Amino acid sequence: QVxxxxxxxxxxxxxxSLRLSCSAxxxxxxxxxxxxxxxxxxxxxxxxxTSTSGGSPNYADSVKGRFTISRxxxxxxxxxxxxxxxxxxxxxxxxxxxxxSSSTRPYKYLELWGQGTPVTVSS
Numbered sequence: 001q002v003x004x005x006x007x008x009x010x011x012x013x014x015x016x017s018l019r020l021s022c023s024a025x026x027x028x029x030x031x032x033x034x035x036x037x038x039x040x041x042x043x044x045x046x047x048x049x050t051s052t053s054g055g056s057p058n059y060a061d062s063v064k065g066r067f068t069i070s071r072x073x074x075x076x077x078x079x080x081x082x083x084x085x086x087x088x089x090x091x092x093x094x095x096x097x098x099x100x101s102s103s104t105r106p107y108k109y110l111e112l113w114g115q116g117t118p119v120t121v122s123s
Contacts, residue, residue: 031099
């Protein structure tokens, strides 16, 4: 089995910064894609940023220039540095990971979601 644990959400004033973390653990053979999505109240879940192994990051237009996704493959961890936060960034942020799990034979590709961490931007 593979588990994801998120951390780093909270309350911040407009213009402030937060850093989210998501760590994967368990029977991991390889990780291909790691990313962040968010869901505001009354809205659908939307992509924020993704990072593929060896590829360039991809960002939603609404966060380009303000958010940065990075990953530490040695720690199976993905980060989301959020700067210049706006009220409209308020949402629950979910980590999404595409991983090949070695817990079964043959190995299986799994798409996993974190438990979600709330981010509130308010004065």
